[in-house]
Amino acid sequence: MSKLFIKNHQYNVIKKQAEFIQNALRNVADRSVLETVRYSALTNIVEAFPDLTEEQQQMLEQISAFETAYDFQGYLGELESYLESYPPITPKQIEKLFPKNKKLKMPDLQSIDLRFVTYLSWVDIAANRLFIVYPFEGQFSGIEGKITPTNKKGYCLFCNRHHELAFFLVKTKPSVPSPDNYAAIGQYVCLDNQVCNQSITDTGSLEKFILSVRK
Template sequence: MKNEQFLRNDQFNFIKRQIQRLVNGHGTVNDAHVLNALESLSIEKVLDLFTELSDAQKEFLNKMVEIEDKESAEKYIGDLEQYIIPFNPPSEQKLKKLFPKVKKLKLPTEGLGYNKMTYLSYDDLGTKKRYIITPSQKGMIGLSGIFEETNVKQICAICNRLTNVGMFLTKTKGETVGTYTKKGNYICRDAEDCNHHLVGLDKMYEFVSNVK
């Protein structure tokens, strides 16, 4: 199969999770019927992620049911990584369009892992602001808010797992002129780690809708 990138980062993470379940199943279950059912369910869930696949892509994904141990899983995941669609880093001009009201916009640092990224998030420590560039149901958008670190574990509004979080606070215009409404969402303190655990876009869309 040609190296045509067809996987979003969240889809890659979802497939990794299914592969882990296959490895765990083969390590704990001896019943062939149970294992066959696990394999069928796993590949069905993976194929359901896509609306369109080439025959070669489908054949490659179907090979995941051959995985039985950690070694074969690691090799398959390594091969799978080359098909991830990398996040397209925005130019400085694009960033200014995404955040038109920010006069002194801090730019993201270099060396970010765009290959395994669903959304871009970076902090301006001087203003305690967090900037997020994320896919939404209307395309890529920019979100900004005050980010307050906490010492608690809560469910992240983006990746939907219990983890170390901070409070992302946004301010939106209220119904009455001159009034504002503050909204707070717990999100991962470590955005890179959050990207590695995101297995779908539904929670991200819900987060965007709540913030906007």
């Protein structure tokens, strides 16, 4: 099998369910309970993949038989070779997404392992600006907004995990005409986008947010 079929957020689902099983193995002695845990974990994994081939599903189902941390680590390492990378993007493409920003600070694309990226993001600390680039509906979408650290932990809109948060405020066109001719939409998101990309297991909230600010 050589086809790449696992996206970053799906890989995170597998990691999360692997942790779920391992935690049960450490703390539960009842084999029937353990089998229920394994079944639940595998169901969650398979449901994250809408179009699995029989061979791909058989590969994922191997997780049900593992007993040791070494087994799980080896399995996750093997699956990395099937990760579908974030689409290639150039600095020039990024610049075109933010035409009004003449002093755009660019991310160091060479230093990023795009296999583990669901959305590309970086912060211009000097300007307190957060930039997000996401491959949506066959093209890249760029979002820029003000970022304000909250110095507290909570649940991120994008990954729905408990991390250090920042308030992300994006100007957008108002649904009802206003004197300022703009509205603003704000949400709490992870302050560290790398942590968020390592945690996100579903792209629904991220895509809904992108649609809300693209209007």
